[in-house]
Amino acid sequence: MPRPTGKVWVSLKIIMLGPPGSGKGTQAAMLKEQLGVPAISTGAILRSEIAAGTDIGLKADGYISRGELVPDDVIIDIVERRFLQPDCQKGFILDGFPRTTAQAEALDAKGVKIDAVVVLNLDDEVIVKRMSGRRICKKCDASFHVEKNPPKAEGICDFCGGALYTRVDDAPETVRNRLDTYHKNTEPLLDYYKNLLRNVESYGNIDDVLKSILAALGV
Secondary structure, three states: OOOOOOOOOOOEEEEEEOOOOOOHHHHHHHHHHHHOOOEEEHHHHHHHHHHHOOHHHHHHHHHHHOOOOOOHHHHHHHHHHHHOOHHHOOEEEEEOOOOOHHHHHHHHHOOOOOOEEEEEEOOHHHHHHHHOOEEEEOOOOOEEEOOOEOOOEOOEOOOOOOEEEOOHHHOHHHHHHHHHHHHHHHOOHHHHOOOOEEEEEOOOOHHHHHHHHHHHHOO
């Protein structure tokens, strides 16, 4: 099935919500091309900091490896710096932030007006199975899946030719810990943003899910 093509070029500030493994990163990357605004992944930024051995990376590494949330002050500092870059002036897609009500309140306090919150719905056990097949590019952090979104060449990124690997936090036990953390800390955001929610089922293939998201956004 061909993917939707062509940029819509609208000004939107969007939050992607949903449990880990529901497809937020994949859909945010595809929406970036459709809407002409940057996709901001706090997870990707943190992994870059960890790989570089920065103070923020060292601080965050212990939390991420256990499937726990990185403290709010670290995440908020990273996001605030990212918002200052020129490509965010016409909108953005937030993937991985906010993850707590406190983070959402901090976003509001900075005067950031969110237009829509896309919620990707998927059952926990489906997520555990899905994440075990996920592969990430070591160079550009692109996400693939051995069944749902395989690379053209096994083990090689379609975009930059980098090597693909399985993240430690995609192991089943860690995934279940991350799901518990999501249900406890992030699900309350569904009530916080209740007037902005756009619910989308994430069981289909990635192109059908993208079409559902665009329809839910009205673009």
